[in-house]
Amino acid sequence: MNGFRERFARFMIGRYGMDRLGQFLNAIACVFLAAGLFSRSRWLDIGTLVFLVLCYFRVFSKNIGKRFEENQKFERIWFHVSEVFRRWRFKLQQSRKFHIYKCPNCRQKIRIPRGKGKISIHCPKCGTDFIKKS
Numbered sequence: 475m476n477g478f479r480e481r482f483a484r485f486m487i488g489r490y491g492m493d494r495l496g497q498f499l500n501a502i503a504c505v506f507l508a509a510g511l512f513s514r515s516r517w518l519d520i521g522t523l524v525f526l527v528l529c530y531f532r533v534f535s536k537n538i539g540k541r542f543e544e545n546q547k548f549e550r551i552w553f554h555v556s557e558v559f560r561r562w563r564f565k566l567q568q569s570r571k572f573h574i575y576k577c578p579n580c581r582q583k584i585r586i587p588r589g590k591g592k593i594s595i596h597c598p599k600c601g602t603d604f605i606k607k608s
């Protein structure tokens with residue numbers, strides 16, 4: 475087993491190896507594989523194979539600059555995606571605790587805590603008072 479590890483280590487010299495994009499591709503392959511356990515669709519097998527091949531093609535690639543660039547691109551996209559999800563979750567949490575009302579006069583959005591019954595709301599922008607159920 476030690477001999478194999480040594481040979482593998484020598485094989486990996488000058489090759490790119492694993493990165494975030496590689497882990498992501500691997501994870502998608504696992505999702506396809508798991509989905510394949512519940513469905514007999516041939517496309518799931520093909521998907522598993524495609525993502526695994528992509529992942530290991532990158533791991534064993536000797537074009538390190540290109541792979542690094544791909545990972546940078548992936549990290550940038552991943553950041554935006556996670557940002558969208560973070561904002562979406564924040565909005566959901568807010569909507570559970572607060573109610574957003576619009577001032578009938580100036581359309582200013584006002585955040586009111588939920589569950590306080592009928593309350594008078596004072597618009598901080600134009601000074602209009604209006605009554606709403608929270």
Ligand SMILES: [Zn+2]
Pocket residue numbers: 577578579580581582597598599600601602
């Ligand atoms: Zn107003």
